[in-house]
Amino acid sequence: MRKKYKFQNAYGSYEEVLKDPEVDFVYISLPNQLHFEWTFKAMEHGKDVLCEKPIADTAAEVEKLIECSRRTGRVFMEAFHWKIHPAAHLFREILESGEYGRILKTHALMTATPALPPGDIRWQYDLGGGSLMDMTYVLSFTRFAIGADTPEEVLYARARASSEDPRVDEAMDAALRFTDKKGKDVYGTIYTDMKRAWYLGLLPRVWELPSINVETENAEVFFYNAMMPHIYHYVEVKDKRTGKTTRKTAYKGGMYWGDRGEVWWSTYRYQLEAFVDKLRGRKPAYWVTNEDSVQQMKTIEDVYKSSGLPLRPGK
Numbered sequence: 001m002r003k004k005y006k007f008q009n010a011y012g013s014y015e016e017v018l019k020d021p022e023v024d025f026v027y028i029s030l031p032n033q034l035h036f037e038w039t040f041k042a043m044e045h046g047k048d049v050l051c052e053k054p055i056a057d058t059a060a061e062v063e064k065l066i067e068c069s070r071r072t073g074r075v076f077m078e079a080f081h082w083k084i085h086p087a088a089h090l091f092r093e094i095l096e097s098g099e100y101g102r103i104l105k106t107h108a109l110m111t112a113t114p115a116l117p118p119g120d121i122r123w124q125y126d127l128g129g130g131s132l133m134d135m136t137y138v139l140s141f142t143r144f145a146i147g148a149d150t151p152e153e154v155l156y157a158r159a160r161a162s163s164e165d166p167r168v169d170e171a172m173d174a175a176l177r178f179t180d181k182k183g184k185d186v187y188g189t190i191y192t193d194m195k196r197a198w199y200l201g202l203l204p205r206v207w208e209l210p211s212i213n214v215e216t217e218n219a220e221v222f223f224y225n226a227m228m229p230h231i232y233h234y235v236e237v238k239d240k241r242t243g244k245t246t247r248k249t250a251y252k253g254g255m256y257w258g259d260r261g262e263v264w265w266s267t268y269r270y271q272l273e274a275f276v277d278k279l280r281g282r283k284p285a286y287w288v289t290n291e292d293s294v295q296q297m298k299t300i301e302d303v304y305k306s307s308g309l310p311l312r313p314g315k
């Protein structure tokens with residue numbers, strides 16, 4: 001394997017990676033249930049960590065990671081790569097410009113069509129599976145758009161349970177009430193589905209990319225393909241007052257990256273640049289804070305609790 005892929009080193013276990021003094025930081029892309037354990041162990045071994053989403057199974061686990069980070073002096077970040085891309089910043093700039101009034105409601109969705117294959121980690125409760133866990137981007141889009149930490153309440157959360165395991169949400173449909181920075185109500189609906197029905201039973205909905213629509217007082221703002229904007233995206237603004245529709249894109253630059261970046265940089269490249277900047281003591285253009293990860297995880301918990309499904313087991 002090492003020779004085939006020309007890796008400098010290969011290891012027999014994750015422990016061995018952590019014990020190698022040559023390793024500065026690790027990227028963790030294990031099943032969700034293992035994120036907490038290995039992020040914790042990595043920091044204990046003096047490594048900084050970039051870990052996939054969701055960073056843990058519960059908010060309490062994220063709090064423990066924060067405590068570990070403070071004690072060890074190591075950094076960890078939840079890999080919400082989409083937030084670090086200039087397209088996300090364009091979206092935010094439009095919403096925060098004040099030109100379209102305040103946000104009234106949002107709708108975010110992420111679906112899998114064709115369905116995720118049987119046996120996939122996302123179907124396994126003990127590994128932190130479930131559509132809301134995997135497609136947690138929808139809550140991330142919503143919280144980012146509104147600029148809110150956690151919802152005031154979950155108005156409803158309806159899970160469609162997997163036929164294999166009633167604890168696993170094959171799909172989740174929920175409505176949440178947030179308050180904006182001025183204390184006004186904003187309503188957010190989300191939909192996740194790991195087994196999305198085909199259009200008219202005939203066509204996989206390949207066009208249904210993870211996206212968010214925001215209704216403000218004066219406009220509808222639609223961010224298409226918010227999760228992987230480097231492949232294709234647009235931010236469309238339909239002005240309710242004039243009936244005019246405009247579309248914008250951003251593959252580089254913007255309010256956080258300025259002159260830095262290339263149009264071909266993926267969300268992952270932007271993420272890595274920010275991460276390495278942080279490790280080298282430079283100010284990252286954008287950073288997913290640990291506190292934000294706690295709020296994100298609390299929001300996931302709120303939705304699960306309201307749906308009647310159990311929280312994922314954690315470590």
Ligand SMILES: NC(=O)C1=CN([C@@H]2O[C@H](COP(=O)(O)OP(=O)(O)OC[C@H]3O[C@@H](n4cnc5c(N)ncnc54)[C@H](OP(=O)(O)O)[C@@H]3O)[C@@H](O)[C@H]2O)C=CC1
Pocket residue numbers: 029030031032034052053054079081121127134
């Ligand atoms: N940012 C992004 O774009 C993406 C993020 N993700 C995230 O990455 C994580 C992993 O997803 P994905 O790569 O699709 O998962 P896979 O099932 O493809 O890979 C999981 C990996 O974890 C290892 N592993 C260790 N312990 C276990 C265990 N008990 N059961 C199963 N696998 C184990 C597997 O090892 P082995 O090979 O030895 O079996 C494998 O390398 C998830 O948190 C997911 O949310 C996933 C896809 C895209």
Ligand SMILES: O=C1OC[C@@H](O)[C@H](O)[C@H]1O
Pocket residue numbers: 134
């Ligand atoms: O993070 C992710 O990004 C790509 C998706 O297809 C996947 O299910 C998810 O884990």
